[in-house]
Amino acid sequence: MMPAPLLEMRQIVKTFGSLRANDRVDFEVRSGEIHALLGENGAGKTTLMNILYGLYQPDSGEIFWKGEKIVLHSPRDAIRHRIGMIHQHLMLVPNFTVLENILVGLPSPQEPLLPIQETLARLKDFAAQYGLPIDPTLKVKQLPLGLQQRVEILKALFRGADLLILDEPTAVLSPLEVEDFFAVLRNLVDKGVSIIFISHKLDEVLRISDRITVLRQGKRVGTIETRQATQPILAEMMVGRAVALDHGFPKGGAAQPLLELKGVSLIRPKVGRVLKDINLTLHSGEILGIAGIDGNGQEELADVICGLIPYSEGQMLLEGRPIPNPTPRKMKAAGLGYVPADRQRVGLVKNFSIAHNLVLKSFDDPPFNRHGFLREKVVHLNAQQVVEAFDIRAAALSQPVGELSGGNQQKVILGRELKLATRLLVAVHPTRGLDVGATESVRQFLHAQKEKGIGILLISADLDELLAMSDRIAVLFRGEILGIVPGEAASLPAISRMMLGERLEAIA
Amino acid sequence: MENMPSSVFSPSPALLRARWLNSLQIILLPFGAVLAALIVGAILIALTGVNPFFAYQKMWEGIAKSNYQVGLVLVKATPLLIIGLGLGFVFNSGVFNIGAEGQLYMGALLGTAIAIQDLGVPAWLHVALSLLGGFVGGGLWGLLPGYLKARHNINEVITTILLNYIAIYIVSYFTHGPLRDNPLAEAALPQTPQVQLSSQLPLIWPPTRLHAGFPLGLGLALVLYLVTYRMAFGYKARAVGSSPAAAHYAGMNTTLIMVIVMVVSGGLAGVAGTVEILGVQHRLRDMFSPGLGYSAIAIALMGNNHPFGILLAALLFGALQVGANNMQALAGVPVTIVDVIQATVIFFVAVSAMIRWRASLPRLFRHKGEANG
CATH class of the missing domain: 3.40.50.300 (P-loop containing nucleotide triphosphate hydrolases)
Incomplete structure (x- = not known):
């Protein structure tokens, strides 16, 4: 009973x-x-x-x-x-x-x-x-x-x-x-x-x-x-259907140094050092994961690399050549795509249409721009292609992106950024808040980029995701990198302890 | 997009209905605001002992009785239209310029200073130079708060309001002093001499008072429409207004854009001030504007910041003004009541803009529900 x-x-x-x-x-x-x-x-x-x-x-x-x-x-x-x-x-x-x-x-x-x-x-x-x-x-x-x-x-x-x-x-x-x-x-x-x-x-x-x-x-x-x-x-x-779960992606690949950070620091007035002496090398065809509890400098690291925030000290090199004052435009021209953490506020203009959001970074370049005028037909065609390629579910290309579901919003950003990412991609929490199906397809897109030889910096709070996707994982704690370990399940205990502030040397 | 995959997010009839209602709202709410103001006005008129129906009949006659009256409506609408266009442009970029009044004064000052000189140039050039002076005067008065906001993040609402006072007193100084007409006469009014004939805007629909400033305003409406909705610059400006963080992320120079839109909006207010001098008043008087720069804020809101909406709103305000004057003259409604009715229109327009804003909230709310499920 x-x-x-x-x-x-x-x-x-x-x-x-x-x-x-x-x-x-x-x-x-x-x-x-x-x-x-x-x-x-x-x-x-x-x-x-x-x-x-x-x-x-x-x-x-x-x-x-x-x-x-x-x-x-x-x-x-x-x-x-x-x-x-x-x-x-x-x-x-x-x-x-x-x-x-x-x-x-x-x-x-x-x-x-x-x-x-x-x-x-x-x-x-x-x-x-x-x-x-x-x-x-x-x-x-x-x-x-x-x-x-x-x-x-x-x-x-x-x-x-x-x-x-x-x-x-x-x-x-x-x-x-x-x-x-x-x-x-x-x-x-x-x-x-x-x-x-x-x-x-x-x-x-x-x-x-x-x-x-x-x-x-x-x-x-x-x-x-x-x-x-x-x-x-x-x-x-x-x-509602059988799903493949958490299968890992093949690791390894080409290994040309692509992006190097040497002693990069970010000092914020009143806050202090948000990033401390960051040394990182991202190789082509590699997924470098960044683990850490939210708020330990991950988003700042991404913003610095993508030129949104100027760094205070150190040096950033792309294929061996220094980039003295990176700006979003310069980094875009260098072949960088950026999937930001806050897709609603930063990654998209919510009341703009899907088509317009897809040219957010390229509306000033041909073929979208002629004599200062936006060529709506070309913008529309571009949107049609991306919507098909990324399976974006929407009522119309003119629909404001704010009305789409989180997963489809993320696909709009990916559709735009993967095109720009001819050399490297920075992706922050790319699957946060997405359902199982959308998460799986976002990961497939990222993996396909890696296969093409693009270097990916993957910042995520989801350790399973990092372990499944990354070749190496660096752990960020209070703006500092405490260690870099291989992206395999055996690294999990070390990663967990570094996330709480222990250095890799101290653990080993 | 018939061939797109359908999904749970494709528009249901309910969503389409909601969108349609939203567009209907944009059109209907301003009319509701005017209607509400007229009802309040009718009560006030009745309280003064005048039959409101009689008063409103006189009002309507004032607007549409003759070509002359129609011409007056267009004349009144002209400065409101030109200022409103600039304000719609700047509001679209998320910058709240409350300083059109001051920009109007500074533009009128510089424009008049050029217009009263005997330059010995053809009339079209004299007019063009005066209008350019108006644009520069107003534009500089917009540049200052624009720069302060972009560079030092100083709230533009406060700086533009304060700059209004400064501008009005600067014009006061010039009309009492350096630019005063006939300064030796005992009872000389604080005003400049008349502008040169060569700089006056031609009348284009005699015998009405309609001058070339109105077609200029129509042309500007078209230009601003193209810039805002067809050109890359307008795309950028609207992106900055909708989401500054996204604009920065996309590599747009958000601070430069803010400064540019402030200069354009200040410049247009300056042009409006100069048009008012060259086309109607023919001399710059101390305190010459009855708050045109403030009324234009309501017009931009009512027009939903869209150039064509602003054109309609400016015509409506022009009509109300001319009609109200007629009502005052022929129905004996006190002038203060007329002022109250106009203020009430502005009040209800602001309220209707708030309602429209609030009406969009449930949709946001629903999305939150969807996202967190």
């Missing part, structure tokens, strides 16, 4: 305009389980959870909580029912201390004063009880992301939570932090908290959850016990 579920969502429907984000979704959570909600981007996971947290109202459907039907008008209602949610993007005040962040919005027994002493005492209890030690006097902005997430969890527990919703919680963590985090989750379950774990990472879901519900295009595909699940089964449920 099954115990009555803690939570039951029945036939939930939610539409946004013409999009059915949730289409008659059933979902249940048992008391004391970690239930993973799995699906590609856009499958409706976050929508379903936002409904459960009272952020959205469903068009139809019912929610039963501890056996009773409830209606959630706002997160306040959800909190009252002891449902907590940790968002993908943490919602903390960076300038507040841990304690102040936890106090935000808490009712005080001694209004208008804050219950500082009580909270401190209770926080100590909580930290001990749930195994979440933290110094409450530190400012949140001083904490690494892993600890910031811990603050969010404490915040939710403080408000009272029998059910915690975690939206892609591991996206911001390093591999070692993920281990700690999973230990915390198991501890929480032992203390009687149930957990919904949203993810699109198969291996994590298989490791941490008890049951898995898969969503695809707004519909529930099914729910299975984790011990009966395997990666291929889950991938097929997510995508």
Whole structure:
């Protein structure tokens, strides 16, 4: 006899305009389980959870909580029912201390004063009880992301939570932090908290959850016990067809030095050294991976190489010839393509059409420009070719790129940049936020470039991706390269430790 | 693109309907704004004891009763059109120039200084030189805040507003001092002498007051349309306005573009000021502009920064002005009420621009939902 579920969502429907984000979704959570909600981007996971947290109202459907039907008008209602949610993007005040962040919005027994002493005492209890030690006097902005997430969890527990919703919680963590985090989750379950774990990472879901519900295009595909699940089964449920998973790409290739950085540093006023004495050589036909936790200088490194930010010290050489003051134009002329980290803000002009975005860097050159006028026909033809070659799904070439899905936006950028990348390509987080299918095709495009002898600098926070694609992997920590290792699975422990600040020499 | 692969992202009828509604909005909202202002105006007119229907009848007659009135409408629309074109151009690049009033004054000052000289050149050349002076005067007054924004990231809204005051007082100084007409007379007005006959804009539709400034404005509208939507420069300028980070990434010289659009918009305001002197007033008076540079901001917004939209908006404002004057003269509506109605139009136009902006939010919101799913 099954115990009555803690939570039951029945036939939930939610539409946004013409999009059915949730289409008659059933979902249940048992008391004391970690239930993973799995699906590609856009499958409706976050929508379903936002409904459960009272952020959205469903068009139809019912929610039963501890056996009773409830209606959630706002997160306040959800909190009252002891449902907590940790968002993908943490919602903390960076300038507040841990304690102040936890106090935000808490009712005080001694209004208008804050219950500082009580909270401190209770926080100590909580930290001990749930195994979440933290110094409450530190400012949140001083904490690494892993600890910031811990603050969010404490915040939710403080408000009272029998059910915690975690939206892609591991996206911001390093591999070692993920281990700690999973230990915390198991501890929480032992203390009687149930957990919904949203993810699109198969291996994590298989490791941490008890049951898995898969969503695809707004519909529930099914729910299975984790011990009966395997990666291929889950991938097929997510995508709707069998998928080749994580196969490595052939390594090695030609080895002419293409781009050399010698002692390159970047000093920012008030911030200090963002890049410290970088020495790197990228060879033709090579994929050089750059690993590191977000915010350790990866994006600055890419911007410096592509001429967006002038470097402060050192030297950059292309095929042995120094490039004294690189600018985006110079680097483009030298045969560089750049897939930037922020595709929405930097890589694309969102309200321009697909066709116009595809000539963002070449609109001034023939054949697109004649006597200062843009030749719309040529621009259109170019777009037609790229859209076909890259299988960009769009309603029309004149559609604003802002209306495309993330994967198709990325293909627009790739379609433009791969054409320009006649010698080298810098790609930052090229598959971040893309679904399994789009990720696979982006990786194929990159690999095809490598085969053509183009040198690729691949910056990614996804270690699996780096290991699958890169010939070598350099690890960036606080603007410094701590070591370069071969791009093979055996390097993983060393990479993980370098990501947290150990030098390669110290590890070996 | 019938042969393109269909997908979940191809436009559903709902999406197409949303787009169509959006275009409809761009056209309908300004009309709604005018209608709302007229309703508010009717209430105010009724409060002063005049029958609003009678008043509006006089207003309509003022606009369309005769060729002469139509000519007046076009004359009133001319400076608004030319300033509005420059403002639409600069707003498209994401630079918020509030300084058209000052640029208008500085352009009019330099243009008039040339127009009052007896140069002994043919009329067309004298006119051209005066207009060029107007462009240079206004352009320099736009260059300053443009440079400060591009080079030192100083907010152009603040600098342009402050420069308006400086410009108005500089013109005040010249009309009271160095350029004053007949400075020895006791009761001389603060104004320059009349411009030379050779520099006056010819009347092109006698007996109406319509002068050559209006076709000049039409020509400028066409030029700006081509530059903005057909030329590579306009593509760049719009890219800078929509997404400065993307423009920088693509290797565009964003700071230079900002400076250029500021100079062009200031220059056009200066041309508008000079056209007003050469075509209508024939001398530069202290405080000669009734806030043309500010009204033109509303016109650019109402026209959605598009040259042809700005043309329509300028004609509408010209008509309202001429009609309101007639209403004041023949229906006895106090002049202050007329001012209030005009201000109300501007207010509602601004509100409608906000509504349009807000209306685009749900779409963004939906995309967020899609992306995070």
